Amino acid sequence: MNKILLVEDTVELANVIIRELEAIGYEVIHCVSGNEALIQHEKHQPILVILDWMLPGLDGLEVLRRLRTSVATPVLMLTARDEETDRVLGLELGADDYLTKPFSMRELLARIRALLRRETLIRQTLKADQQPEQTAIHKGDVFLDSTAYIAKVSGRTLELTPTEFSLLHLLMRNPGRTFNRDYLLDAVWGQSYVDGDRAVDNAILRLRKKIGKAGDSIETVWGIGYRWTDPA
DSSP states (O other): OOEEEEEOOOHHHHHHHHHHHHHTTOEEEEESSHHHHHHHHHHHOOSEEEEESSOSSSOHHHHHHHHHTTOOOOEEEEESOOOHHHHHHHHHTTOSEEEESSOOHHHHHHHHHHHHHHHHHHHHHHHHHHSOOSSEEEETTEEEETTTTEEEETTEEOOOOHHHHHHHHHHHTSTTOOEEHHHHIIIIIOSOOOTTOOHHHHHHHHHHHHHGGGGGGEEEETTTEEEEOOOO
């Protein structure tokens, strides 16, 4: 659980990073090419990937693209390119952070710690959100009881699928909290979001239709996702 995958073809820099990470207790798997990085990631399932942009064979961006089709491992990109468009491209493809060469080991270690703290917090929050509450929720005309698996609107029993029920329950028990689509897929469907996947949007559409006027409480936060707003 403490493995970090380092993908860096500059041997001198890689040796320094390995020494610093091992000194604070991490096991480092090092490789120098993009193809090998994909093999080693699948084999070792690291908690973090430190990924150089410029690599022989597959470059760092292509490695990142391929990783993001199936895994959500935090990725810290290393690069000598300092153009804003390059940084934006890396982040849009799914990098979690970006460090421009040359950099200090102190800054690198601080970025790594920050990424791992954030990942731990996300996992803890996700685990809590996946646990069903054992109390009933009553908001406006909508009533949910997760123990009895009952959903009603104005006393009328709703026919909800397990996914629809879980989605509505998560939104209602967190009023005002905005959930993005990839988080909802992780918490409700148990899978990572794939760009273009309309599963969440379609489920929200069905929910709004089924609960009628109360569906206005499920608000769209444009460009992000959805939240529940308690009726006045």
